[in-house]
Amino acid sequence: MSALPRRASAAPWQDACRQILLGLSLPVSVPAVRLSRRMTWRLGSYRRDRHEIALSYWLVAQHPREALETLKHELAHAIAYQGAPDSRPHGAEWRRACQLLGIAPERCSSIARLGPPRRPRPRYLYACLACGQQVVYQRRLRAPHSCGRCDRRYNPRYRLSLVAQLPAPEGGGS
Structure with a gap:
């Protein structure tokens, strides 16, 4: 795998989001977009509480076309939530938003075919x-956690x- 660029900006993805929404003439506010270096297994996510889309830095750097599809997928969540705050994450409102955006209403993109980076070892x-x-984590827990089996x-x-x-x-990699 080639090295990822040191810097990548979320600005072009924010602009793409704005252009997509303008093209659809939807009364939806544009969510903030950020790139996450920690997202190596998930391609993207939408946080309702922050009205924010996070995209995998790796995805943006290595697969921009897939990143655009992922951006639209997460934008569909934003559209669905703003239209119906009680909607289910992949429910009817989200599927309608996917149709408006011209993407297949699939829950997950096939990350396997993209050849993602290795998952960091716990x-x-x-x-x-x-x-x-016993439970393994990649990072040391900062806040107390309890056993999910017991309670x-x-x-x-x-x-x-x-x-x-x-x-x-060995080799110092993840």
Whole structure:
């Protein structure tokens, strides 16, 4: 895989979003667009609370055509939510928005055919002291987490404890 450019701007993607919405003449505010270097497995996401679309930096740098499709997919979420705030993420309103945008109403793009970067190896091993359930994370937990097997909601009685920091892969890569 070739090295990714050090800098990429979200501005062209923000402009593309604006142009798409202007072309459709929809009374929808343009969501903020940002690029995320942390998104290596997901191609994009839409956050309702921030009215923000995040695109994978890797996707934008390596596959701009797919990035445009992903932008439209996430824009469909913004359109659906602004039109019907109680709508389901991939429900009828979202499917209608996909049709307006001229994209197939598919839940997921096939990331496998794009050949995504390797997923970073988990580096931290945590365990529930109550049931022994082990969970691995790529980053050290900053806030307390509890065992999902013991209680679906956070419960300090089932707080996860750091058991081990796993060795980095040979060669220093992720």
